[in-house]
Amino acid sequence: MLREMTTNMKAQTQVDDQLVLLSQYYPGIYDQLIPEQVEVVKPRRRRKKIKADASSTGFRKRKLSDEQVTLLEQNFGDEHKLESERKDRLASELGLDPRQVAVWFQNRRARWKSKKIEEEYLKLKTDHDSTILEKCRLETEVLQLKEQLCEAEKKLNRLVERLDGTTSTSPSSSFSMEYIEPPFFDGFGMEGLENVFCMQENSYIHGFDWLNI
DNA sequence: CCCATTTCCCCCTTACATCA
DNA sequence: CTGATGTAAGGGGGAAATGG
Numbered sequence: 189m190l191r192e193m194t195t196n197m198k199a200q201t202q203v204d205d206q207l208v209l210l211s212q213y214y215p216g217i218y219d220q221l222i223p224e225q226v227e228v229v230k231p232r233r234r235r236k237k238i239k240a241d242a243s244s245t246g247f248r249k250r251k252l253s254d255e256q257v258t259l260l261e262q263n264f265g266d267e268h269k270l271e272s273e274r275k276d277r278l279a280s281e282l283g284l285d286p287r288q289v290a291v292w293f294q295n296r297r298a299r300w301k302s303k304k305i306e307e308e309y310l311k312l313k314t315d316h317d318s319t320i321l322e323k324c325r326l327e328t329e330v331l332q333l334k335e336q337l338c339e340a341e342k343k344l345n346r347l348v349e350r351l352d353g354t355t356s357t358s359p360s361s362s363f364s365m366e367y368i369e370p371p372f373f374d375g376f377g378m379e380g381l382e383n384v385f386c387m388q389e390n391s392y393i394h395g396f397d398w399l400n401i
Numbered sequence: 402c403c404c405a406t407t408t409c410c411c412c413c414t415t416a417c418a419t420c421a
Numbered sequence: 422c423t424g425a426t427g428t429a430a431g432g433g434g435g436a437a438a439t440g441g
Contacts, residue, residue: 250418251418251419269410270409272408272409290409290410294409294410294411294412297410297411298411298412298413301411
């Protein structure tokens with residue numbers, strides 16, 4: 189067949205389309221990946237104006253009939269691409285010029301593509317919004333946990349002070365986590381967070397920076 | 402191998418039809 | 422009447438096939 193895009197070409201076209209799309213959503217990130225295009229401004233030839241007056245030219249831009257559009261839509265649903273054979277068959281079925289059928293498919297693919305882009309945008313936006321929401325929720329949770337930790341440390345200090353006051357023969361005046369039995373954590377609902385205490389004091393991680401660790 | 406031609410496609414744009 | 426919107430079609434330019 190004379191006209192048949194290679195798989196590579198199709199794939200490249202799709203990648204380029206995606207990059208262009210992403211570069212529009214995220215300027216400055218993806219646009220670096222698009223091959224730089226030299227902007228050459230060429231004057232476009234203006235199209236001849238079609239006279240709307242049917243009586244003078246015999247031509248009048250016509251919308252396709254509902255039946256024609258229905259059949260075209262059915263065919264488009266089957267396959268978005270149009271081979272010559274199918275184009276000619278469809279054209280004779282519809283009483284249209286094969287060129288008109290090709291143009292209709294071209295425009296239909298463009299509509300389909302922009303609809304897809306819009307859907308993809310909405311999906312990304314929804315995902316983004318829910319991620320932001322989750323981020324806020326997690327940040328709130330981190331704050332609450334920090335408060336709990338602070339309270340636990342205060343409580344611990346009071347215990348240590350009391351112990352120091354009653355047992356002067358204590359092996360060491362400096363407190364070590366080794367002497368705290370695991371059940372200590374149970375009271376604060378912090379199971380599994382023991383590692384938090386391994387961090388140096390005042391080195392808590394703010395915001396979402398911990399994600400970078 | 403090179404080059405011109407043909408055919409098809411995508412993309413952008415324009416002109417026309419229709420409707421609120 | 423007018424502006425907005427939808428759509429058929431024009432035209433530029435790229436890619437691939439083909440033939441001389």
